[in-house]
Amino acid sequence: MEFIECPECGESNRKGLFRCWKCKESLNPEIKPVTPEIKPTHVAVALSELPSDQAVSQDLGVCRACGAKIRNGLVRCSECRTFTRPEIERIYREKVDGPE
């Protein structure tokens, strides 16, 4: 059995313990459980609360079919796969559906 010395009171503690049995000082500060302050859900909520008219800025567009926000430069909506520009859809359909 290995022992480590408490940095706070010098008491011998069994290795593997998180806290000194005597003074409760953390023996391994680097593996002390830390509660994350930023939760991903908060970020998602903040994004969805953006006013849609502000989202339509320089680098955001809105799908004309489903209203999803899409980056400018994308050819198709990432949500419903609708083409963002009619002219691109026309060219695409000419290639795909055109006579062979």
Ligand SMILES: [Zn+2]
């Ligand atoms: Zn201690």
Ligand SMILES: [Zn+2]
């Ligand atoms: Zn869409």
